[in-house]
Amino acid sequence: MTKVFGLLGHPVGHSKSPLIHNDAFSSAGMDARYHAFDVKPEQVKAAVEGIRALQLAGCNVTVPHKIAVMDFLDEIDDEAKQIGAVNTIVNQGGRLIGYNTDGRGYVESLLEELGEPLADKNILVIGAGGAARGVVTALARHGVARLTITNRTLEKANALLDIAKSLNTEAEAISRDDAESKLGEYDVIINTTSIGMSPNTDESPLSLKKLAPGTIVSDLIYNPIETKLLKEAAQRGGRTLNGVGMFVNQAALSFEHWTGMKPNRQRMKELVVETLGGTSC
Numbered sequence: 001m002t003k004v005f006g007l008l009g010h011p012v013g014h015s016k017s018p019l020i021h022n023d024a025f026s027s028a029g030m031d032a033r034y035h036a037f038d039v040k041p042e043q044v045k046a047a048v049e050g051i052r053a054l055q056l057a058g059c060n061v062t063v064p065h066k067i068a069v070m071d072f073l074d075e076i077d078d079e080a081k082q083i084g085a086v087n088t089i090v091n092q093g094g095r096l097i098g099y100n101t102d103g104r105g106y107v108e109s110l111l112e113e114l115g116e117p118l119a120d121k122n123i124l125v126i127g128a129g130g131a132a133r134g135v136v137t138a139l140a141r142h143g144v145a146r147l148t149i150t151n152r153t154l155e156k157a158n159a160l161l162d163i164a165k166s167l168n169t170e171a172e173a174i175s176r177d178d179a180e181s182k183l184g185e186y187d188v189i190i191n192t193t194s195i196g197m198s199p200n201t202d203e204s205p206l207s208l209k210k211l212a213p214g215t216i217v218s219d220l221i222y223n224p225i226e227t228k229l230l231k232e233a234a235q236r237g238g239r240t241l242n243g244v245g246m247f248v249n250q251a252a253l254s255f256e257h258w259t260g261m262k263p264n265r266q267r268m269k270e271l272v273v274e275t276l277g278g279t280s281c
């Protein structure tokens, strides 16, 4: 019987997940299909019950349902609990188990770019929303010693400080002005906000005037592949990391939860970049 996997989100029309998962299933010789389901917010519970009723083998969950689905699952893994959001559901014989692969997907993409240990790096995170929560949790779980968070609304950064501290990572929240003036102190700068995402491609979350050459500047955004922030970073001698790696890694980790197999991440990357009209990752 064909195994069916799905994406629960709203909207889902532009998602690249069906493309890369269906390709990975074919490459693995699996009789499986992945379909994007547009689920309205008031129908999240019915959609999760639908996973059981229709015996879907697994799902991804995306904006805006990553928090709402948690109430209807049978079990939630520790990292997803710490992040407070689920992006992957595994149907284990009718029991639905929730995971979150976003944060780890990001950290793996950063490690690939860095090519050296992360623990002692001085890291600045821009933003304190859901995406930041995933990144901060994964960095802290990875053993990063110290984190700085800057956010428009400083109080929201405080919740993230608590997560980091509970995982033995020192953390402080600073204003955007302070972050801009101390920019040269950071080894890695990570934008987790949607500032600069298509169609608002002329916006940037931070001025990079004081960027030290060699600093890694990383954007979770992958549409456009090179945001204004990354363009400016490259012009100032920074090393840049776009959001394609995180997107592909979170998908690959979901695929591993569902199948126990590792998909070809390079091929996934190429497919995403090709359909976004870019030339490199």
Ligand code: ATR
Pocket: 126, 127, 128, 129, 130, 131, 132, 151, 152, 153, 154, 156, 192, 193, 194, 195
């Ligand atoms: P996500 O789940 O994508 O992280 P979110 O939880 O709504 O989305 O968080 C969005 C993040 O981007 C927040 O840190 C938000 O700042 P606030 O906490 O002050 O709202 C930040 N953000 C979004 N638009 C912004 C803007 N125009 N200027 C500054 N920060 C912005």
